[in-house]
Amino acid sequence: MATVELTADNFDEVVARGGTVLVDFWASWCGPCRQFAPVFEAASEKHPDVVFAKLDTEAQPQVAAVFEIRSIPTVMVVRDGQLLYAQPGALPAAALDDLITQAKALDMDEVRAQAAAAEAAQQK
Template sequence: MATKALTQQDFDEVVTSNDIVLVDFWADWCGPCKQFAPTFEASSDKHPDVVHAKVDTEAEQALAAHWDIRSIPTIMAIREGIVVYSQPGALQPAMLEDLLTQVKNLDMDDVRKQISEARAEQG
């Protein structure tokens, strides 16, 4: 499965209509982003059940600002509309595979419970 380019116009629709979305925030001038691209593309072929999306931070500056992207590449994993991982830095293939395994194995009822409890504590 090929990666999908996301824009501010379709970001929310893609995230809410798919169970797992893995987003690579990148830019054309970014060397580490270019080095990570084949790993991300290979993962999209290996995991057709996961939407692999890319956000060009130069073309989509407002979207990058909304998600507080300060360093690229930044990899974000979203499951059932909830950001469950967001970290800057390219991942090695084994690390990306491990991340996807962990995201797939999350107990989302527990994740939602933890979010609810954290919000209640904040008042």
């Protein structure tokens, strides 16, 4: 499956579709980003039920700023609108596959309940 190019205009639409979305924050000048790109692309072929999206931090600095991207590549996983993971660093293929498998296996009702409880605790 081809990756989706994210911009400020389509970011919310792509991430809000539901399901699992992996975002690769990258830039063309970044060596580790270029090394990670084939790993990300191969994972997109292996997991056709996941949306794989790339956001060029140079072309879309406002979106990168919203997510406080300070180091690239950064991989972000969103499932059903819930941010599950966001860490800088290029992942090896096996680690990326494991991350995807874990995200798919999560009980999202439990994740939403935990997020709601954490938010309620912060407001006290």
